[in-house]
Amino acid sequence: xxxxxxxxxxxxxxxxxxxxxxxxxxxxxxxxxxxxxxxxxxxxxxx
Amino acid sequence: xxxxxxxxxxxxxxxxxxxxxxxxxxxxxxxxxxxxxxxxxxxxxxxxxxxxxxxxxxxxxxxxxxxxxxxxxxxxxxxxxxxxxxxxxxxxxxxxxxxxxxxxxxxxxxxxxxxxxxxxxxxxxxxxxxxxxxxxxxxxxxxxxxxxxxxxxxxxxxxxxxxxxxxxxxxxxxxxxxxxxxxxxxxxxxxxxxxxxxxxxxxxxxxxxxxxxxxxxxxxxxxxxxxxxxxxxxxxxxxxx
Numbered sequence: 001x002x003x004x005x006x007x008x009x010x011x012x013x014x015x016x017x018x019x020x021x022x023x024x025x026x027x028x029x030x031x032x033x034x035x036x037x038x039x040x041x042x043x044x045x046x047x
Numbered sequence: 048x049x050x051x052x053x054x055x056x057x058x059x060x061x062x063x064x065x066x067x068x069x070x071x072x073x074x075x076x077x078x079x080x081x082x083x084x085x086x087x088x089x090x091x092x093x094x095x096x097x098x099x100x101x102x103x104x105x106x107x108x109x110x111x112x113x114x115x116x117x118x119x120x121x122x123x124x125x126x127x128x129x130x131x132x133x134x135x136x137x138x139x140x141x142x143x144x145x146x147x148x149x150x151x152x153x154x155x156x157x158x159x160x161x162x163x164x165x166x167x168x169x170x171x172x173x174x175x176x177x178x179x180x181x182x183x184x185x186x187x188x189x190x191x192x193x194x195x196x197x198x199x200x201x202x203x204x205x206x207x208x209x210x211x212x213x214x215x216x217x218x219x220x221x222x223x224x225x226x227x228x229x230x231x232x233x234x235x236x237x238x239x240x241x242x243x244x245x246x247x248x249x250x251x252x253x254x255x256x257x258x259x260x261x262x263x264x265x266x267x268x269x270x271x272x273x274x275x276x277x278x279x280x281x282x283x284x285x286x287x288x
Contacts (some may be wrong), residue, residue: 003093010098010155014105014148015188018259021144025266032273039280043287 059244064279067265071258078104078248078255088153098156100248105148110212112142112260113181115208132198133275137267139184141260146178161225169218170226173211180208193278258264 082100089096119135122128153171154164165171184204191197219228241249 006095006155006159007097008151010095013100013151013155014101017144017148017151020131021263024265025263025270029266029270029273032270032277036273036280039277039284040265042284043280 063187067201067258067262070277071255071262074251074255074258075176075211078252081248083190086245087242091246095156095159098152100252102149102156103249104252105145105152108134108256109142109145109149110216111257112138112145112264113177113205113212116142116181116205117209120205120209123198123202125197129198129275132157132202133268133271135202136188137264137271139181139188139201139205141263141267143181143185144263146174146279147262150174150178166225168224168226170215170224173215173218176209177208177215179210180204184227203278 071157078100082097085099086097088094115138116135119131119138123131123135153174158164184201187197187201187204191200218224219226
Protein backbone atom coordinates (compact mmCIF):
# COMPACT_ATOMS: atom_id res chain seq x y z
CA UNK A 1 0.00 0.00 0.00
CA UNK A 2 1.26 3.49 -0.81
CA UNK A 3 1.97 6.26 1.66
CA UNK A 4 -1.37 7.91 0.84
CA UNK A 5 -3.13 4.55 1.18
CA UNK A 6 -1.95 4.22 4.78
CA UNK A 7 -2.91 7.85 5.47
CA UNK A 8 -6.39 7.22 4.07
CA UNK A 9 -6.73 3.99 6.07
CA UNK A 10 -5.74 5.76 9.31
CA UNK A 11 -8.20 8.63 8.94
CA UNK A 12 -10.97 6.39 7.58
CA UNK A 13 -10.61 4.03 10.57
CA UNK A 14 -10.77 6.92 13.06
CA UNK A 15 -13.87 8.43 11.46
CA UNK A 16 -15.52 5.02 11.08
CA UNK A 17 -15.08 4.37 14.82
CA UNK A 18 -16.50 7.81 15.68
CA UNK A 19 -19.53 7.60 13.38
CA UNK A 20 -20.10 3.97 14.33
CA UNK A 21 -20.24 4.95 17.99
CA UNK A 22 -22.56 7.90 17.23
CA UNK A 23 -24.88 5.54 15.35
CA UNK A 24 -24.81 3.08 18.26
CA UNK A 25 -25.64 5.88 20.74
CA UNK A 26 -28.50 7.15 18.57
CA UNK A 27 -29.95 3.63 18.20
CA UNK A 28 -29.73 2.93 21.94
CA UNK A 29 -31.22 6.33 22.82
CA UNK A 30 -34.14 5.79 20.44
CA UNK A 31 -34.81 2.31 21.83
CA UNK A 32 -34.61 3.45 25.47
CA UNK A 33 -36.82 6.47 24.79
CA UNK A 34 -39.48 4.18 23.29
CA UNK A 35 -39.32 1.78 26.24
CA UNK A 36 -39.37 4.66 28.71
CA UNK A 37 -42.40 6.28 27.06
CA UNK A 38 -44.16 2.91 27.08
CA UNK A 39 -43.49 2.19 30.73
CA UNK A 40 -44.30 5.74 31.85
CA UNK A 41 -47.60 5.62 29.99
CA UNK A 42 -48.48 2.55 32.09
CA UNK A 43 -47.58 4.32 35.33
CA UNK A 44 -49.10 7.71 34.48
CA UNK A 45 -52.85 6.95 34.73
CA UNK A 46 -52.45 5.75 38.32
CA UNK A 47 -50.03 8.52 39.34
CA UNK B 48 -47.17 14.58 32.61
CA UNK B 49 -44.85 15.09 35.57
CA UNK B 50 -41.87 17.45 35.46
CA UNK B 51 -39.51 14.45 35.51
CA UNK B 52 -41.29 12.86 32.57
CA UNK B 53 -41.25 16.11 30.65
CA UNK B 54 -37.52 16.35 31.28
CA UNK B 55 -36.87 12.82 30.02
CA UNK B 56 -39.05 13.18 26.94
CA UNK B 57 -37.63 16.51 25.89
CA UNK B 58 -34.09 15.14 26.15
CA UNK B 59 -34.52 12.86 23.14
CA UNK B 60 -32.95 15.10 20.51
CA UNK B 61 -29.51 16.45 19.82
CA UNK B 62 -30.86 20.03 20.19
CA UNK B 63 -30.06 19.95 23.94
CA UNK B 64 -26.36 19.96 23.03
CA UNK B 65 -26.81 23.62 22.05
CA UNK B 66 -23.89 25.27 20.34
CA UNK B 67 -21.42 22.46 21.09
CA UNK B 68 -22.25 20.51 17.90
CA UNK B 69 -21.81 23.36 15.33
CA UNK B 70 -18.68 24.63 17.08
CA UNK B 71 -17.30 21.09 17.27
CA UNK B 72 -18.09 20.53 13.57
CA UNK B 73 -16.28 23.76 12.69
CA UNK B 74 -13.31 22.76 14.89
CA UNK B 75 -13.15 19.35 13.12
CA UNK B 76 -13.14 21.05 9.68
CA UNK B 77 -10.35 23.44 10.75
CA UNK B 78 -8.38 20.53 12.23
CA UNK B 79 -8.70 18.57 8.97
CA UNK B 80 -7.60 21.61 6.97
CA UNK B 81 -4.59 22.04 9.28
CA UNK B 82 -3.66 18.34 9.11
CA UNK B 83 -3.86 18.06 5.32
CA UNK B 84 -3.13 21.54 3.96
CA UNK B 85 -1.47 23.70 6.62
CA UNK B 86 1.06 21.27 8.15
CA UNK B 87 4.07 20.56 5.92
CA UNK B 88 4.86 17.07 4.64
CA UNK B 89 7.40 15.35 6.85
CA UNK B 90 10.72 14.83 5.03
CA UNK B 91 11.45 11.20 5.94
CA UNK B 92 8.05 9.55 6.44
CA UNK B 93 6.09 11.60 3.91
CA UNK B 94 2.29 11.96 3.99
CA UNK B 95 1.68 8.99 6.28
CA UNK B 96 3.08 11.07 9.16
CA UNK B 97 -0.16 13.13 9.01
CA UNK B 98 -1.80 10.27 10.95
CA UNK B 99 -0.10 11.99 13.90
CA UNK B 100 -2.82 14.70 13.76
CA UNK B 101 -5.45 12.05 14.48
CA UNK B 102 -3.46 9.60 16.61
CA UNK B 103 -2.00 12.00 19.21
CA UNK B 104 -5.22 14.04 19.79
CA UNK B 105 -7.08 10.74 20.29
CA UNK B 106 -4.42 9.65 22.81
CA UNK B 107 -4.64 12.96 24.70
CA UNK B 108 -8.43 12.75 24.78
CA UNK B 109 -8.15 9.18 26.07
CA UNK B 110 -5.96 10.53 28.92
CA UNK B 111 -8.59 13.18 29.71
CA UNK B 112 -11.47 10.67 29.60
CA UNK B 113 -9.78 8.13 31.89
CA UNK B 114 -8.62 10.90 34.27
CA UNK B 115 -12.27 11.92 34.49
CA UNK B 116 -13.18 8.29 35.28
CA UNK B 117 -10.60 8.36 38.09
CA UNK B 118 -11.92 11.65 39.49
CA UNK B 119 -15.55 10.57 39.28
CA UNK B 120 -14.75 7.16 40.82
CA UNK B 121 -12.95 8.72 43.79
CA UNK B 122 -15.82 11.17 44.24
CA UNK B 123 -18.35 8.32 44.07
CA UNK B 124 -16.49 6.25 46.66
CA UNK B 125 -16.26 9.21 49.04
CA UNK B 126 -19.69 10.83 48.50
CA UNK B 127 -21.81 7.87 47.27
CA UNK B 128 -23.66 10.21 44.92
CA UNK B 129 -24.90 8.28 41.86
CA UNK B 130 -24.26 11.26 39.57
CA UNK B 131 -20.51 10.64 39.94
CA UNK B 132 -21.08 7.00 39.02
CA UNK B 133 -23.04 8.08 35.92
CA UNK B 134 -20.17 10.37 34.89
CA UNK B 135 -17.59 7.61 35.42
CA UNK B 136 -19.64 5.12 33.36
CA UNK B 137 -20.12 7.58 30.48
CA UNK B 138 -16.52 8.77 30.46
CA UNK B 139 -15.16 5.20 30.53
CA UNK B 140 -17.17 4.21 27.46
CA UNK B 141 -16.29 7.33 25.46
CA UNK B 142 -12.64 7.02 26.59
CA UNK B 143 -12.58 3.47 25.25
CA UNK B 144 -13.79 4.74 21.86
CA UNK B 145 -10.75 7.07 21.77
CA UNK B 146 -8.45 4.30 23.06
CA UNK B 147 -9.68 2.07 20.21
CA UNK B 148 -8.89 4.87 17.75
CA UNK B 149 -5.37 5.12 19.21
CA UNK B 150 -4.84 1.35 18.97
CA UNK B 151 -6.00 1.23 15.34
CA UNK B 152 -4.40 4.38 13.90
CA UNK B 153 -1.09 3.65 15.67
CA UNK B 154 -0.44 0.26 14.01
CA UNK B 155 -1.49 1.62 10.58
CA UNK B 156 1.12 4.36 10.95
CA UNK B 157 3.64 1.88 12.42
CA UNK B 158 3.36 -0.45 9.41
CA UNK B 159 4.72 2.30 7.18
CA UNK B 160 7.10 3.87 9.70
CA UNK B 161 8.51 0.74 11.41
CA UNK B 162 7.66 -1.95 8.84
CA UNK B 163 5.34 -3.81 11.21
CA UNK B 164 1.82 -3.30 12.56
CA UNK B 165 2.67 -4.35 16.10
CA UNK B 166 5.63 -4.90 18.40
CA UNK B 167 5.42 -5.77 22.10
CA UNK B 168 6.99 -2.44 22.91
CA UNK B 169 6.39 -0.88 26.37
CA UNK B 170 4.18 1.99 25.12
CA UNK B 171 2.04 -0.24 22.88
CA UNK B 172 1.72 -3.01 25.45
CA UNK B 173 0.73 -0.72 28.33
CA UNK B 174 -1.81 1.04 26.08
CA UNK B 175 -3.30 -2.32 25.10
CA UNK B 176 -3.40 -3.24 28.80
CA UNK B 177 -5.30 0.00 29.55
CA UNK B 178 -7.80 -0.80 26.79
CA UNK B 179 -8.29 -4.32 28.19
CA UNK B 180 -8.81 -2.98 31.74
CA UNK B 181 -11.52 -0.62 30.51
CA UNK B 182 -13.10 -3.36 28.37
CA UNK B 183 -13.35 -5.36 31.61
CA UNK B 184 -14.83 -2.26 33.27
CA UNK B 185 -17.50 -1.95 30.56
CA UNK B 186 -18.28 -5.68 30.74
CA UNK B 187 -18.73 -5.36 34.50
CA UNK B 188 -21.13 -2.46 33.89
CA UNK B 189 -23.07 -4.42 31.27
CA UNK B 190 -23.25 -7.86 32.86
CA UNK B 191 -22.75 -7.07 36.57
CA UNK B 192 -26.42 -6.22 37.07
CA UNK B 193 -27.83 -3.27 38.94
CA UNK B 194 -26.96 -2.17 42.41
CA UNK B 195 -24.58 -0.15 44.48
CA UNK B 196 -22.01 -2.94 44.75
CA UNK B 197 -21.46 -2.94 40.95
CA UNK B 198 -20.91 0.84 41.00
CA UNK B 199 -18.39 0.34 43.83
CA UNK B 200 -16.47 -2.43 42.00
CA UNK B 201 -16.45 -0.32 38.83
CA UNK B 202 -15.05 2.64 40.75
CA UNK B 203 -12.20 0.45 42.00
CA UNK B 204 -11.49 -0.91 38.48
CA UNK B 205 -11.60 2.67 37.13
CA UNK B 206 -9.00 3.76 39.69
CA UNK B 207 -6.76 0.75 38.89
CA UNK B 208 -7.09 1.52 35.16
CA UNK B 209 -6.07 5.13 35.74
CA UNK B 210 -2.87 3.96 37.45
CA UNK B 211 -1.74 2.69 34.03
CA UNK B 212 -1.82 6.22 32.50
CA UNK B 213 1.47 7.51 34.02
CA UNK B 214 3.10 4.16 33.14
CA UNK B 215 2.01 4.64 29.50
CA UNK B 216 3.22 8.23 29.47
CA UNK B 217 6.67 7.54 30.95
CA UNK B 218 7.18 4.10 29.37
CA UNK B 219 9.13 5.64 26.48
CA UNK B 220 11.57 7.18 28.98
CA UNK B 221 11.77 4.27 31.42
CA UNK B 222 12.39 1.54 28.84
CA UNK B 223 14.11 1.34 25.46
CA UNK B 224 11.19 1.31 23.05
CA UNK B 225 10.50 1.54 19.35
CA UNK B 226 7.83 4.17 20.02
CA UNK B 227 9.39 7.66 19.84
CA UNK B 228 9.79 9.82 22.94
CA UNK B 229 7.28 12.65 23.40
CA UNK B 230 7.85 15.65 21.15
CA UNK B 231 4.75 17.60 22.12
CA UNK B 232 5.33 17.95 25.83
CA UNK B 233 9.08 17.86 26.24
CA UNK B 234 10.71 18.86 29.50
CA UNK B 235 10.27 22.56 30.07
CA UNK B 236 8.52 23.42 26.80
CA UNK B 237 5.41 22.72 24.77
CA UNK B 238 6.09 21.57 21.24
CA UNK B 239 9.84 22.00 21.77
CA UNK B 240 10.68 19.09 19.48
CA UNK B 241 8.35 20.05 16.63
CA UNK B 242 8.11 22.57 13.86
CA UNK B 243 5.67 25.37 14.78
CA UNK B 244 3.19 24.68 11.96
CA UNK B 245 3.10 20.97 12.89
CA UNK B 246 2.58 21.85 16.55
CA UNK B 247 -0.29 24.23 15.63
CA UNK B 248 -1.97 21.56 13.48
CA UNK B 249 -1.63 19.12 16.37
CA UNK B 250 -3.06 21.66 18.82
CA UNK B 251 -6.07 22.27 16.53
CA UNK B 252 -6.58 18.51 16.23
CA UNK B 253 -6.49 18.18 20.00
CA UNK B 254 -9.08 20.96 20.47
CA UNK B 255 -11.36 19.26 17.92
CA UNK B 256 -10.93 15.86 19.59
CA UNK B 257 -11.73 17.34 23.02
CA UNK B 258 -14.86 18.99 21.61
CA UNK B 259 -15.91 15.68 20.07
CA UNK B 260 -15.32 14.08 23.47
CA UNK B 261 -17.55 16.71 25.13
CA UNK B 262 -20.37 16.01 22.63
CA UNK B 263 -20.08 12.21 22.98
CA UNK B 264 -19.87 12.45 26.76
CA UNK B 265 -23.07 14.50 26.94
CA UNK B 266 -24.90 12.09 24.65
CA UNK B 267 -23.65 9.09 26.66
CA UNK B 268 -24.54 10.75 29.98
CA UNK B 269 -28.07 11.34 28.76
CA UNK B 270 -28.30 7.68 27.78
CA UNK B 271 -26.99 6.60 31.20
CA UNK B 272 -29.66 8.71 32.94
CA UNK B 273 -32.37 7.27 30.71
CA UNK B 274 -31.21 3.73 31.55
CA UNK B 275 -31.37 4.45 35.26
CA UNK B 276 -34.76 6.09 34.90
CA UNK B 277 -36.04 3.06 33.00
CA UNK B 278 -34.75 0.82 35.79
CA UNK B 279 -36.63 2.85 38.43
CA UNK B 280 -39.81 2.97 36.32
CA UNK B 281 -39.61 -0.81 35.78
CA UNK B 282 -39.25 -1.42 39.52
CA UNK B 283 -42.22 0.87 40.19
CA UNK B 284 -44.33 -0.97 37.63
CA UNK B 285 -43.39 -4.37 39.07
CA UNK B 286 -44.21 -3.25 42.63
CA UNK B 287 -47.62 -1.98 41.45
CA UNK B 288 -48.52 -4.98 39.35
